[in-house]
Amino acid sequence: MKTIYTDTHRLQHGNLELMDGQLLPCFEKPERADLVISHVRASQLGPVLEPQEFGIAPLARIHAPNYLAFLQSAWDAWVEEHGSDHHALPLNWPIRGMRSDIEPEAIDGKLSYFSFDAGTPITPGTWQAVTRSAYVALTAQQWIASGERAAFALCRPPGHHAAADYYGGYCFLNNAAIAAQAFLDQGAARVAVLDVDYHHANGTQAIFYARDDVLVLSLHGDPRQEFPYFLGYADETGLGAGEGFNANYPLPWGTDASTWFAALESACERITAYAPDALVISLGVDTYKGDPISQFLLDSADYPRLGQRLARLGLPTLFVMEGGYAVDAIGVNTVNVLTGFMQA
Amino acid sequence: MKTIYTDTHRLQHGNLELMDGQLLPCFEKPERADLVISHVRASQLGPVLEPQEFGIAPLARIHAPNYLAFLQSAWDAWVEEHGSDHHALPLNWPIRGMRSDIEPEAIDGKLSYFSFDAGTPITPGTWQAVTRSAYVALTAQQWIASGERAAFALCRPPGHHAAADYYGGYCFLNNAAIAAQAFLDQGAARVAVLDVDYHHANGTQAIFYARDDVLVLSLHGDPRQEFPYFLGYADETGLGAGEGFNANYPLPWGTDASTWFAALESACERITAYAPDALVISLGVDTYKGDPISQFLLDSADYPRLGQRLARLGLPTLFVMEGGYAVDAIGVNTVNVLTGFMQA
Numbered sequence: 259m260k261t262i263y264t265d266t267h268r269l270q271h272g273n274l275e276l277m278d279g280q281l282l283p284c285f286e287k288p289e290r291a292d293l294v295i296s297h298v299r300a301s302q303l304g305p306v307l308e309p310q311e312f313g314i315a316p317l318a319r320i321h322a323p324n325y326l327a328f329l330q331s332a333w334d335a336w337v338e339e340h341g342s343d344h345h346a347l348p349l350n351w352p353i354r355g356m357r358s359d360i361e362p363e364a365i366d367g368k369l370s371y372f373s374f375d376a377g378t379p380i381t382p383g384t385w386q387a388v389t390r391s392a393y394v395a396l397t398a399q400q401w402i403a404s405g406e407r408a409a410f411a412l413c414r415p416p417g418h419h420a421a422a423d424y425y426g427g428y429c430f431l432n433n434a435a436i437a438a439q440a441f442l443d444q445g446a447a448r449v450a451v452l453d454v455d456y457h458h459a460n461g462t463q464a465i466f467y468a469r470d471d472v473l474v475l476s477l478h479g480d481p482r483q484e485f486p487y488f489l490g491y492a493d494e495t496g497l498g499a500g501e502g503f504n505a506n507y508p509l510p511w512g513t514d515a516s517t518w519f520a521a522l523e524s525a526c527e528r529i530t531a532y533a534p535d536a537l538v539i540s541l542g543v544d545t546y547k548g549d550p551i552s553q554f555l556l557d558s559a560d561y562p563r564l565g566q567r568l569a570r571l572g573l574p575t576l577f578v579m580e581g582g583y584a585v586d587a588i589g590v591n592t593v594n595v596l597t598g599f600m601q602a
Numbered sequence: 603m604k605t606i607y608t609d610t611h612r613l614q615h616g617n618l619e620l621m622d623g624q625l626l627p628c629f630e631k632p633e634r635a636d637l638v639i640s641h642v643r644a645s646q647l648g649p650v651l652e653p654q655e656f657g658i659a660p661l662a663r664i665h666a667p668n669y670l671a672f673l674q675s676a677w678d679a680w681v682e683e684h685g686s687d688h689h690a691l692p693l694n695w696p697i698r699g700m701r702s703d704i705e706p707e708a709i710d711g712k713l714s715y716f717s718f719d720a721g722t723p724i725t726p727g728t729w730q731a732v733t734r735s736a737y738v739a740l741t742a743q744q745w746i747a748s749g750e751r752a753a754f755a756l757c758r759p760p761g762h763h764a765a766a767d768y769y770g771g772y773c774f775l776n777n778a779a780i781a782a783q784a785f786l787d788q789g790a791a792r793v794a795v796l797d798v799d800y801h802h803a804n805g806t807q808a809i810f811y812a813r814d815d816v817l818v819l820s821l822h823g824d825p826r827q828e829f830p831y832f833l834g835y836a837d838e839t840g841l842g843a844g845e846g847f848n849a850n851y852p853l854p855w856g857t858d859a860s861t862w863f864a865a866l867e868s869a870c871e872r873i874t875a876y877a878p879d880a881l882v883i884s885l886g887v888d889t890y891k892g893d894p895i896s897q898f899l900l901d902s903a904d905y906p907r908l909g910q911r912l913a914r915l916g917l918p919t920l921f922v923m924e925g926g927y928a929v930d931a932i933g934v935n936t937v938n939v940l941t942g943f944m945q946a
Binding site for chain 2: 360482
């Protein structure tokens with residue numbers, strides 16, 4: 259399996275995120291991707307290739323023009339207002355009953371308008387890093403469109419929490435959604451996106467919620483207990499033409515492998531029934547029992563089994579890296595999924 | 603004029619708020635009210651009285667039961683989950699497209715559900731302080747209901763950013779709205795709430811937006827430029843039965859006294875036309891040119907003029923303290939408004 263990767267991810271290195279009432283060093287850090295690529299290289303997985311360039315067009319198929327313009331200019335606007343001593347974090351958010359139809363002029367207002375958390379700093383290198391992360395996904399998608407059975411897009415920053423016009427949860431551009439759209443734009447009739455990250459794929463769900471050409475499925479910590487709290491419930495099944503094409507599998511804190519794989523089996527049956535032309539896996543390994551910000555109990559030996567089950571779906575499969583914060587273990591666990599897939 | 607005040611406000615002493623990409627010491631601090639009461643005592647304004655107790659009923663006339671239950675229990679739940687080393691701040695917020703119909707079970711989810719910013723810490727003393735702040739407003743309201751021409755509720759924490767079921771902007775219970783409702787519950791047909799704080803009265807507006815028995819007017823920094831960004835635009839005029847009973851006067855950064863008093867004059871004309879039985883003034887003095895987080899240019903000599911104009915409305919008038927962060931000046935400026943009123 260080919261892996262697509264670029265060191266450009268290191269340009270996104272946020273200093274601090276708001277957590278537990280403090281500003282803590284960001285859990286989403288360059289070391290994550292560095293460790294995964296080092297394990298990929300040490301394994302027999304296959305070649306590691308640089309991404310191509312794609313311009314703005316494939317990003318604009320998923321994200322709103324004013325949102326892309328904001329992301330591109332936000333750091334400079336922040337520096338003009340606040341200087342460069344601190345990375346950009348928002349102040350407040352447009353919750354229920356507040357206006358969502360007016361983009362403020364002030365940079366603090368724009369940050370607040372286009373985000374949903376206080377844990378996703380915008381830095382000098384954010385735009386460069388997030389566009390390259392999307393290009394990693396698009397390059398891997400092209401390999402599959404060219405006939406590869408599978409490819410691994412080692413994206414960083416991750417993408418699944420980002421919607422058409424907002425960022426959060428360390429995510430700015432939704433790499434999996436951008437790649438899924440590329441499959442469709444190149445002739446696929448249906449694509450399935452299965453998100454196995456510990457956290458709900460709120461961005462991916464929001465992007466495709468009213469569409470029937472992308473089936474979105476997510477296994478994740480129950481939002482009653484877990485970030486992002488406000489999407490990911492089982493009764494969210496799609497809207498309008500999209501009704502029946504969104505499936506959530508919320509699972510409680512302490513979920514073990516047995517329960518988790520039972521939910522995976524249900525999701526796989528839904529995918530088989532949908533008969534997509536391609537499958538995108540939003541691959542987070544924060545389901546691991548040692549993850550510092552998650553509460554599931556999967557062990558390293560469970561990840562090959564995940565890869566094997568996905569392989570049995572028999573679909574062209576694009577793996578897109580999402581979360582996983584137990585730094586020492588994420589290299590092993592990620593490669594375990596991919597080698598499990600290839601050996602099946 | 604009687605002033606109602608209690609030292610209990612000091613129990614709300616948040617350590618840190620998220621601003622400019624950092625956690626900074628809270629601008630909303632006990633020193634604010636201490637300086638105002640010291641200026642009140644040094645002036646000839648009148649007696650300073652302690653608040654009475656009112657229980658939960660008058661708070662529940664404005665705020666949702668689950669919100670009040672949350673505020674009362676939040677600190678203990680936070681300590682159980684995170685310990686007591688840091689005050690409670692939320693993580694993320696339910697913005698456009700996210701669910702607002704499910705209160706999460708985890709304390710981090712509840713904080714996120716019931717708030718709209720990352721600048722309003724919940725502390726061990728928050729519940730005690732905010733209920734007493736509301737009782738300060740209710741006690742002052744009772745003096746006016748008993749025939750006083752005016753009274754000054756030296757509330758702290760402030761209230762005007764708090765809505766029926768969310769907090770933010772240093773505000774938890776909407777003291778002005780609770781007092782306005784008390785006037786109505788005691789027989790008033792109509793009450794006007796005029797907010798002269800630098801920031802929009804988003805909570806007060808949201809609470810009364812669909813009602814015609816409370817006219818809400820707010821002069822404030824244009825939300826295109828200024829917190830809270832997502833309410834306070836001129837086209838927000840009320841909803842349903844409330845249509846025509848909400849008036850916003852957004853003013854740009856750098857607004858001087860001349861422009862500000864012209865807007866005040868328009869608001870006063872609206873109040874006269876409404877002919878309310880009582881007037882509640884949400885009194886912030888962060889319109890002052892030296893305020894550290896605001897951008898208007900009023901000087902200390904402008905505040906007596908404000909008091910004089912309000913007196914000319916000839917209405918029973920309850921002053922409720924809101925913002926103002928230029929600590930040395932807020933005592934002078936606040937008392938200037940009140941003495942201006944009494945001397946008119």
